[in-house]
Amino acid sequence: MTPAAAVTVHRWNRASIVTMTALGLLVLVLAFGPAIFGATLTDRMTTLFAYVILAAMWNALAGYAGLVSVGQQAFFGLGAYAAVKLSHGGVEVYLALVLAPLIVGVLSLPLSSFALRLRGGEFAIGMWVFAELMHLLVNLDGLVQGETGTSLIALSSFGPDARRAFNYWVALAVMLALVAAVFFLLRSRTGAAIQAIRDSEEAAASIGVRVMATKRLIFVLAATGCAAAGAITLSTLTTFQPKTYFSVQWTAYMIFMTLVGGLGTFEGPIVGAVIFFIVETVFGAQGVWYLIGLGAAALLFSLFLPRGIWGVLTDRFGIALLPVGYRLRFADATKRTES
Amino acid sequence: MWFDQILQGVLLGGYYALLACGLSFMFGVMRIVNLAHGSIAVLSAFVVLSIAEAFHISPFLALVVALPIMAAAGWLLQVTILERSLRSGSLTPLLSTFGLAVVLDNAMFQKFGANTHSLDIGDLAFASWNVTPDIAIGQLALLTFVVAVALLGGLQLFLSRTPLGRAIRATSEDPDTAELVGIDSRRAYAAAAAIAIATVAIAGTFLAMRATFDPYTGPTQLIFAFEAVVIGGTGSLWGTLIGGIALGVAQNIGSQISPQGFLIAGHAVFFVVLAARFFIAGRDPRTLIRALRRAPA
Amino acid sequence: MSLLDVAALDARYGLLQAVRGVTLALGEGEILALVGANGAGKTTLLRSIAGAHRITSGTIAFDGVDVTAMPANRRVAMGIALVPEGRRLFGGMTVEENLKVAGRVRRPGRWNVDAVLDAFPVLRDNYKRRSGDLSGGQQQATAIGRALMTNPRVLLLDEVSLGLSPVAVGMVYESLQTVIASGATIVLVEQDLGRALRIATHVACMLEGNIVLEGRASELTREAVTQAYFGLRRADGGRAS
Numbered sequence: 001m002t003p004a005a006a007v008t009v010h011r012w013n014r015a016s017i018v019t020m021t022a023l024g025l026l027v028l029v030l031a032f033g034p035a036i037f038g039a040t041l042t043d044r045m046t047t048l049f050a051y052v053i054l055a056a057m058w059n060a061l062a063g064y065a066g067l068v069s070v071g072q073q074a075f076f077g078l079g080a081y082a083a084v085k086l087s088h089g090g091v092e093v094y095l096a097l098v099l100a101p102l103i104v105g106v107l108s109l110p111l112s113s114f115a116l117r118l119r120g121g122e123f124a125i126g127m128w129v130f131a132e133l134m135h136l137l138v139n140l141d142g143l144v145q146g147e148t149g150t151s152l153i154a155l156s157s158f159g160p161d162a163r164r165a166f167n168y169w170v171a172l173a174v175m176l177a178l179v180a181a182v183f184f185l186l187r188s189r190t191g192a193a194i195q196a197i198r199d200s201e202e203a204a205a206s207i208g209v210r211v212m213a214t215k216r217l218i219f220v221l222a223a224t225g226c227a228a229a230g231a232i233t234l235s236t237l238t239t240f241q242p243k244t245y246f247s248v249q250w251t252a253y254m255i256f257m258t259l260v261g262g263l264g265t266f267e268g269p270i271v272g273a274v275i276f277f278i279v280e281t282v283f284g285a286q287g288v289w290y291l292i293g294l295g296a297a298a299l300l301f302s303l304f305l306p307r308g309i310w311g312v313l314t315d316r317f318g319i320a321l322l323p324v325g326y327r328l329r330f331a332d333a334t335k336r337t338e339s
Numbered sequence: 340m341w342f343d344q345i346l347q348g349v350l351l352g353g354y355y356a357l358l359a360c361g362l363s364f365m366f367g368v369m370r371i372v373n374l375a376h377g378s379i380a381v382l383s384a385f386v387v388l389s390i391a392e393a394f395h396i397s398p399f400l401a402l403v404v405a406l407p408i409m410a411a412a413g414w415l416l417q418v419t420i421l422e423r424s425l426r427s428g429s430l431t432p433l434l435s436t437f438g439l440a441v442v443l444d445n446a447m448f449q450k451f452g453a454n455t456h457s458l459d460i461g462d463l464a465f466a467s468w469n470v471t472p473d474i475a476i477g478q479l480a481l482l483t484f485v486v487a488v489a490l491l492g493g494l495q496l497f498l499s500r501t502p503l504g505r506a507i508r509a510t511s512e513d514p515d516t517a518e519l520v521g522i523d524s525r526r527a528y529a530a531a532a533a534i535a536i537a538t539v540a541i542a543g544t545f546l547a548m549r550a551t552f553d554p555y556t557g558p559t560q561l562i563f564a565f566e567a568v569v570i571g572g573t574g575s576l577w578g579t580l581i582g583g584i585a586l587g588v589a590q591n592i593g594s595q596i597s598p599q600g601f602l603i604a605g606h607a608v609f610f611v612v613l614a615a616r617f618f619i620a621g622r623d624p625r626t627l628i629r630a631l632r633r634a635p636a
Numbered sequence: 637m638s639l640l641d642v643a644a645l646d647a648r649y650g651l652l653q654a655v656r657g658v659t660l661a662l663g664e665g666e667i668l669a670l671v672g673a674n675g676a677g678k679t680t681l682l683r684s685i686a687g688a689h690r691i692t693s694g695t696i697a698f699d700g701v702d703v704t705a706m707p708a709n710r711r712v713a714m715g716i717a718l719v720p721e722g723r724r725l726f727g728g729m730t731v732e733e734n735l736k737v738a739g740r741v742r743r744p745g746r747w748n749v750d751a752v753l754d755a756f757p758v759l760r761d762n763y764k765r766r767s768g769d770l771s772g773g774q775q776q777a778t779a780i781g782r783a784l785m786t787n788p789r790v791l792l793l794d795e796v797s798l799g800l801s802p803v804a805v806g807m808v809y810e811s812l813q814t815v816i817a818s819g820a821t822i823v824l825v826e827q828d829l830g831r832a833l834r835i836a837t838h839v840a841c842m843l844e845g846n847i848v849l850e851g852r853a854s855e856l857t858r859e860a861v862t863q864a865y866f867g868l869r870r871a872d873g874g875r876a877s
Binding site for chain 1: 366371372374420423424427429430431433434435437438439440441442443444445446448449558561562565566569599602603606607609610613614617
């Protein structure tokens with residue numbers, strides 16, 4: 001028997017098929033959320049969806065493109081701002097909430113050719129300076145009136161229950177779309193390129209991976225996603241105060257969720273978002289100690305568990321619920337590698 | 340009027356250079372961008388403030404007491420956090436120092452509360468020399484500038500002339516080979532971190548003398564320091580002075596245009612310098628020189 | 637009693653078992669030429685002795701002290717100095733700084749800046765130049781001088797002629813004669829077999845991580861060494877493969 005014949009390539013295994021079916025059912029249940037959950041829980045779930053988006057986007061940047069950004073709040077804020085502007089300009093409010101992230105995504109394209117030339121720490125703080133600059137410029141808008149802010153008045157044309165349900169469905173749909181985008185990006189040819197870049201940029205370039213184009217794709221996706229999370233947050237808060245939206249705290253949350261869940265794994269950030277959501281619900285009232293805890297967790301995970309909780313689980317038990325990589329099954333079924 | 344703005348901008352740049360000194364040094368030696376830099380400056384300010392108040396001594400004397408404490412903290416920072424994070428790749432130090440900044444900011448808030456503080460330096464805060472009837476130079480601003488130049492120059496001399504400075508440079512170039520000529524590279528890095536954080540303590544003291552500060556002042560200071568470092572060219576200590584001055588001048592001129600112009604102009608100069616660097620780097624320098632020659636004299 | 641004792645040393649290089657159970661002893665004043673084909677494990681062995689390479693098992697004793705767990709910088713302080721393959725100078729520093737940075741942990745001995753400049757006259761003219769700007773031969777001279785500045789009791793030289801012009805190799809070896817004349821103990825890895833055998837008192841030949849032949853240079857024929865080099869003869873005189 002030749003070695004080639006002894007190996008078969010699998011993307012799906014029984015666990016991942018079961019998982020996908022379970023996920024499908026979960027989504028179906030979630031779709032009826034506003035009817036099942038009470039008012040408070042529906043609102044909280046909307047927030048959770050925004051967290052999942054933020055974590056997945058920051059992970060795509062740092063975990064797959066090797067870009068640590070401390071300035072993703074720029075897009076978060078711009079997404080909310082664009083939604084306010086569109087709605088103020090007469091666009092139907094929910095259409096505005098969906099269009100805003102797309103506009104921010106398009107605007108991030110020219111920025112990417114600049115930002116992606118920055119390296120390591122330069123990129124990290126450079127993006128932060130960009131966020132500060134955007135914050136200051138948005139403050140200059142007469143509609144926003146500096147830190148006074150404004151609100152998404154058009155939302156008040158809906159009753160509280162309808163608004164809550166719409167917010168929820170928009171957030172759920174946008175989250176599913178963005179997480180699916182990351183999923184299919186990682187499964188595509190580009191996905192293989194992305195993993196190659198993460199391992200070694202020079203090596204990836206030498207085997208013909210278009211490093212810049214791939215990084216740009218992720219940068220724009222992450223910008224769009226963070227803007228979407230900003231728009232979703234705006235829909236739940238209804239008020240737009242630049243200080244709240246352009247706060248570096250959002251990036252701190254993203255880093256916490258991704259590091260705790262598992263940097264560079266597909267499922268990790270989602271797990272991290274759920275953990276953050278629970279931690280916030282339980283300890284959020286502790287104020288400053290809660291924030292110290294978040295910072296300490298990020299610090300400790302980066303030092304001692306760089307692949308996060310999910311990374312530990314997959315390493316120990318060899319589970320992979322979602323078929324992002326390929327697995328080679330050897331005829332003797334003892335060795336397995338994943339790409 | 341404009342001359343005065345530029346002069347005050349240059350003096351302000353001295354403060355930024357002082358603030359950026361430790362960030363620049365740490366990046367130059369260890370290739371670490373310390374995202375907790377601003378928070379450590381504020382922490383130093385609180386340490387100096389606490390010492391000055393507890394013993395009823397002048398802030399300058401309190402700084403002398405605080406320096407070895409902060410140097411020890413820098414040593415500790417290196418051996419507990421930075422050394423480990425450097426081993427797991429170039430991105431990990433960003434994550435761990437960011438986490439540290441969040442911890443420090445909020446821990447200081449827990450300890451010292453939301454109130455703003457400042458160091459009492461008596462008349463020095465207001466005293467100035469009148470150069471002309473219209474132009475005055477603040478004594479504290481000038482002192483800050485002089486301290487910045489002395490510190491940057493001192494670090495430069497330290498690195499080039501002293502045995503420890505040479506050992507640090509050798510370790511920075513190639514830690515494995517440094518070991519082979521008898522240098523304990525871990526100790527060299529720890530010494531460098533101790534020096535860097537000691538300079539941050541000096542910067543933090545001047546921060547607290549020239550303005551009020553609170554537990555969440557750190558991130559803004561980090562951004563200013565980082566802008567000074569990048570504008571002046573990363574890894575060059577004298578460049579940091581130039582960068583600080585460019586930032587200070589831009590901010591002061593911007594503030595003349597609009598109230599928000601102070602910050603906007605500073606960030607704008609930062610991005611313009613970065614863009615110019617890419618523009619020049621993207622081109623063959625010879626073409627650029629030829630283009631300059633062709634330009635009418 | 638020997639100065640350097642290596643016993644049953646195993647070391648990996650990546651996935652490769654680069655050094656397999658090597659045992660060797662080096663006496664004071666001996667000059668051991670370590671020869672062998674590319675990939676035979678010579679460099680890994682040398683770096684393991686210097687503490688620059690983590691070994692998997694075995695012991696290294698120097699002057700009767702077990703240094704197996706000692707970091708490289710402390711072995712330097714005890715008197716082990718390696719001139720690494722590829723020279724590895726601090727390219728941004730001048731020749732002077734390269735020498736002085738090594739002299740920082742100087743043990744007592746005859747080597748200081750003046751002695752190094754006397755042994756390597758070429759360094760005198762380039763003393764204030766950035767070492768990264770020097771020619772290959774000048775860089776190699778700096779690298780050897782840098783190691784001498786620590787006043788080693790054993791000097792480990794890894795491929796000092798690699799990538800140098802014949803003239804530069806001649807210059808480096810001429811200066812090495814001065815070092816040898818000073819009574820130095822040396823382990824030398826050298827591709828140029830003839831040159832190695834001319835200055836060595838002892839020879840060890842490595843093949844696939846093992847020492848397959850060793851003895852006094854005067855007692856080994858060139859032919860025997862060449863055969864061992866290519867794996868045509870085993871030290872135990874056993875089968876040829």
